[in-house]
Amino acid sequence: MKMEKITISDIARLSNVSKTTVSRIINGNYGKVNKDTKERVLRIIEELNYQPNTLAQGLKQKTTNVIGIVLSKLHPFWSAVLEGVEDSCRSKGYSLMISNTGDDPELEVEQIKSFMQRKVDGVIVSPTIHNKAFYEELIERSYPIVAVSRKTPNVSLNTVAMNDIKGSWMATEHLLSLGREQIMLVVYPPNDISPRYERVAGFGMALKAKGNQQSWVEIVDEKPGMAKQKIIEVLKEKKVDAIISTNNILNLEILKAVKESGLKVPEDVAIVGYDDPAWAELVDPPLTSVYQPAYEIGEKAANRLIELIKNTNKTEQETTIFEPKLIIRNSCGEKGD
Amino acid sequence: MKMEKITISDIARLSNVSKTTVSRIINGNYGKVNKDTKERVLRIIEELNYQPNTLAQGLKQKTTNVIGIVLSKLHPFWSAVLEGVEDSCRSKGYSLMISNTGDDPELEVEQIKSFMQRKVDGVIVSPTIHNKAFYEELIERSYPIVAVSRKTPNVSLNTVAMNDIKGSWMATEHLLSLGREQIMLVVYPPNDISPRYERVAGFGMALKAKGNQQSWVEIVDEKPGMAKQKIIEVLKEKKVDAIISTNNILNLEILKAVKESGLKVPEDVAIVGYDDPAWAELVDPPLTSVYQPAYEIGEKAANRLIELIKNTNKTEQETTIFEPKLIIRNSCGEKGD
DNA sequence: GTACCAATTGTAAACGCTAACATTGAATCT
C-alpha cells in the first residue's frame, strides 16, 4: 500500500505511454485506447496506488466536485439539514466544505467568497437578508447557489425552505382553539432572518383572524440564558396562558423558565415548541411542537444545487417550500382546560 | 463589485509590473517591493476585486490551508465537536472539508484518501479500530492526522479523547453507592469503537471493585428504535433497578423505554445518561448524566492538528485525555431510596 | 502502388500561480 507522491508522469514512464494516454484512461475514455495498453496502465496505477492530484485537475478543468455550505450554527436543526446535504453530496460524488457564520452578514459573504476562491462548484447558504447586492451579482454571473431554510426578499435565489408562516400560524390556531388568549410568541430579533419574521407574521395573522388582541411577540436576546431570564420576568408581570417557541434553543429556554417559575403545564400555561426535538415526548407533559423535515430540506437543497451545476439550462429560479406539521402532544391540554 | 475571472497576469499587465511582483504583494512580501508600486498594484487588485486562485496556489505550494474531518454521525455530541473544530480552524485561517461515515471502516479510509487526493493539509478522524495498516502507513509518511474522541489500540495516532473508562465507572460507582444492585449498562455493539468498549470496561471495573455480580451489559442494535424495544423486553423479564446509558441516542431510547414500561424513576429504576444533553434538566425527574466537553475536544483536536501541520518538529505522538464529569440530578434518587 | 481512413498514440501548450535565479541601476566604499 505504498502511497508516495507519484504523478501521472511516473505512470506514463513506467508503462511506456504518454501522459495523454494515462489521462485518457483515468478519465474513462476507454473508447480511444487499446484494450491491452489500458490494462497494462491500470495495473501499474493499481500497483503504485496512484491517485490523480485533484488540484491540478481542478485547475485545468475548471471544476472541482466540491460544494460549499455556509450556515448559521450547528444546533440540531442545522445538523439535520447538513446530514441531508452530506448524504446527497456523497452519493453524487461531491465533497463538502463547511463553514458557520453565526448569522454574521459580513462573515457570510466572506465565507462564500473564500469558497469561490477555492473554486467550489457551487454554494448552499442559509442567508441573512442583507447582502442583496452580493447575491444579485452572483445570480447575474449565474453562479450556482441555493438558499436553504431561509428566504431572501428582493433577491431571487434558488431556495429550499419551510413555510414558516404556516408553522406559527398552526401553533397559534391550535392554542386559540383551545381557548388560550394571552399568548406570547418568543423569538430572537427577527429583522435579519426570514423564518423569524415569518413566524412572527403567521402568529399575527392567526390572531387577527380570530380577533385576539391580548397576545404579543416577545423579542429576546440571543445570548445563552438571556431568553430564560427574560421570560421568567415576563411571567411574573403579565398574565400569560400560552407560549409559542420559534426554534430549537428557545424550546429549552422556555421550558426552563416555566419550570423555574413554578407554573403548571398546561394548566397555567400551554406551550408549543418548534422543530420537534427528539426529546419532545420525554418532558412532562410531552411537548406539542411544530415539526420541520430538516433532513429532507438539506437533501433537496443539495440536489437542486447539483442540478444547477450540471444543467446549464434548468437554471431559472425555483423555490421549494416544505410544509411543517403540528405534532400534538400534551403541553397544551385539551379544550376547556 | 465586478468579479470576472481575472488572473494574476491581468493585474500584472494593468499595473505594468511582472507577475512576480504581484505575487510578492499578494503574499505580503512587502519588504521586497517599492512602496509606490505596492500601492498602485493593491489599488488595481481592489478595483478589479481580484482573488488569487487557490487551486493554483495549492498546486504550486503543496499546501492548501484546508483540513478534512471524517466523523461518524452528526448527533449532538459530534456537532459540538465539529463546532469546536470549525471555530478553531477558521480563527487560524483553515477551511474545513467534512464527511460522515456512519462508522463504516471502509468508507472511513475511502474518505480520508479522497481528502488526501484533494491535498488537504491534514485530517481529523473519529476512527473505528480497523484500518490499522492504513493508519500505520500514514504515520510512517508522517502525514498530519489526529484521532478525535476515539482511541486506536496498536496504532499510535495523535489523539484527543475522553477518559471513557472513568465516565461509566463514575456512573456505576454512583449507582452502587446508592444501593442499586441490578444495573444494566446499555451499549451499541462495542467491538469496533473505543469509547464503547471502554465504557463497558469501566462498568466492569466498578462492579468488580464492589463485588457486584448481579449487573450486566446489554448490547443493543443500532437501528433506531431497536434499543427501546429490546429494553422494554428486558425490563419485563428481569429485575433491573438501574440503567446506564452510553451515548446521546441511547439516552432517548432508554427514557422512552422506561416511560412506556410504566416504571417510576428513580423509585423503580435509576437512570444515568451519557453526554449530558441540553434537555437533561427538563425531563422528569431531571437526568443525572455524564458530561463530556465536546466543544473543547474539537478545539483541541484542531489545534493539535494545526500544530502537526506547521511544526515538523513537535511531531511525536501525543494523547490528550479529557475527564468526564458526573452531573448529579434526580434520576437516581438518594441513598436509601 | 497510391490515396485514404480509422484506430491508436503522442507533442506541446495551457490552467494560474510561485520561486530560484538573473538583471538593472544607483549608491557606497576604497
Add this chain to the structure above:
DNA sequence: AGATTCAATGTTAGCGTTTACAATTGGTAC
C-alpha cells in the same frame, strides 16, 4: 574611477493535469 553592494524588479521553469492538434500505423479501395 572601479569595485562592491543593495534594492527593486523581471525571466523562466515548473507544480500535475487536460486537450487541441499531429503523427504513425496498418488496412482497404481502386
